[in-house]
Amino acid sequence: MASSPISIDVVVVCFNSDPELLAACLSSVKRSYQNTNVDGRIILVDNNSEVPVEETDVSRGCSVVTLDSNVGFGAASNVGVRSSTAECSLILNPDACIPDDALLHIAEAVADWPSALFCGWLEKSGSVQVDAFYDWEFSTSRLLRKRSNIRRLMAASANSRYVPVEKVCGGALFALNRTLLEFGPFDSKFFLYGEDADLSRRAKKAGIDLFAVPGVVVGHVGAASQVKYGELVERARADAAIRLAAYHRRRVVSLLQRLELVLVTLAGLIVGGKSSSSSRARLARLKEVRRWGLASDMERLDPRR
Structure with missing residues (x-):
């Protein structure tokens, strides 16, 4: 198989991450590199975990950046993207897995829409995570819109390789590095959550298209840190x-x-x-x-x- 014309680095931010979930995440990424022949590397950004990631077996074959304190997801992701030497970065949650052909779909997407921001098609237990793609201010409006948003998403995904969305989810966000770095990509004042919605709003104001890619199905556990933290x-x-x-x-x-x-x-x-x-x-x-x-x-x- 010929190499992809676009190189992709995968940035994974860790903070006391569940070892099994992190291992599954990294294994899925390594399989995708092997199956698609895409050039790139995994960049693990350790947000000052109690047991440094670089001292664990799971980090084998990855580039590790260790931070002195927990600066939050957005700021740590920025460190990872700035450390990338590839043309494109995928920011992936440590409790998410990608399919074997994901990196090929990512390479095709950024080649088709070089200035756009993208995210994978996040699913939990086989159901689309509609909240990953929609933006809201009030909890009540979110609940009222949820059912119609699901119908809209499913209809669009059946007919298009790229589905326009209100928000690109930070759990599996990707774009060309030059596009990401134009925006930060994240505002580091957001410690955890909201940084992707803020990025999406700033990007839309700048005329940047936002898409979810149904071909990049991302299995996402979600709320993996909820019990402990x-x-x-x-x-x-x-x-x-x-x-x-x-x-x-x-x-x-x-x-x-x-x-x-x-x-x-x-x-x-x-x-x-x-x-x-x-x-x-x-x-x-x-x-x-x-x-x-x-x-x-x-x-x-x-x-x-």
Whole structure:
């Protein structure tokens, strides 16, 4: 098989990642390199894990960049993309797997649309993860739109190699490096979550097309860190939601979004009950609302505080 005309590096950010999920992720990437004959390497960016990734067997055959502290997913991904020497980068979650021919589809996509941003077709338990491709401000509007969004996605994927989307998901995001680096690619103030929605909004304003590629089916476990880091995850989600609205929406919308976040959190506490194991995680959202207050910007979330 002839080599692909486009080289692709795969960037995987790790922080105390589940060893089995990470091993499965990296194995799927290595198989895709072997089956497609695409040139490139795996770049592991270790966000200061308790057991350094470079000291584990899973890192064998990978290029490892070790950071001195946990700077968050977006900033670590930026380090990985800037370390790339290929023409294209795929940013892939450590709990995601790609099919054997994925890198070939990625090479074809960026050749067809050199200035676009793409993401894979994320699935969980065989069902498309619709939230990966749509953008929203309010939880209520998300719920109201979800069913129609699924129908729209499935209809488009049946008839097109490239499906226009509102958001390219950071769990399997790819583009030519020159396009990614034009935008950062991520704003490092987003610690975890929201960085892909922010990138998508900035890219759309610049006239950049956003596509999901059904040929690149990505098996995604999702929420793999929720059990161990539930409070941090919920704080990061709240911070991302508030930050997105503060950066991209009118002041009144931003403040209404914070109010809805409080109300939805309190409703969840009532429904879940005081003894619910997720109560403390839910309450962590309110900590972020209090941290932001009425501010229009805030420093990056610090997981140590």
